[in-house]
Amino acid sequence: MLSSILFYSLDKAIRSYRRFAQANIDRAGIPITIDQWLVLRVILEHDDLTQLEIAERVFKDQASVARILALLTQRGLLSAVPLPHDGRRTKLRVSEAGHQILEAVQPIVLSNRHQALSGLSDTDQALLRELLDRISLNCAQPAANLLAQP
Template sequence: MEKLESVIFYSIEKAIKTYRQFAQRSISKAGLDITIDQWLVLRLIEEDGERYQNEIAEAVFKDTASITRIVELLVLKGYLERNAHPGDRRRFKLNVTEKGRELLARVSPIVKNYRDTALQGISPSEIEALQQVLNRIIANCG
């Protein structure tokens, strides 16, 4: 069996893990009490509070069960409000609180910053090529 380093999937895994750690540390170092996954979800809800939780799940490549728990934590932390949904009692109406909006405003520049840092020295065409290959892998595994 080959060395792991020569298997592209482990390079992909290593890259995304390294990036995620870098990202989370950037946020935590700024004293912000949120995880990247929580941030992602919170941000989507701020954009559009009418989204279904399963739509959110799909958008962030997560399971609906994970969204349930992430929403729960966001509510506990006071970044999100969850009220009865007028049109459909199976759902909830999610609203980002003022505290949540303040947090998002503070996280936003940090995210931009670590994304830029992570991509330093990589050209747009290289990124484009990367996208293509990743999309093919996704299609092959579907």
């Protein structure tokens, strides 16, 4: 049975949460996706990252980030100023409109997390995080080679 597989529960949990969270953001009439929000947050915390560095922080690849940045810029939530010392890059800055959206979303984000974690004690949450991080770590290792080359 598929439902007996742990990764099935893992997939279900994150999909349920993302749908739930996005639905609440949509319901509040705030025009942003969770992925766009996450990228904005990263830029807010560090304003001198390359697309690859942003990608690593949000677990996406560089191409996905490039497209999200293009969208955010196009929507006026982000501005990109060329960096003088490197002609390839730009300095990304969250615009005023971007800040406003981040502020508007913040209480919804907190409420979403609170509801999603209701019934989990602090101990539960700490343990959950530990187990999840262990899985991430395991998957970052090079794969065991089923078809090992001589």
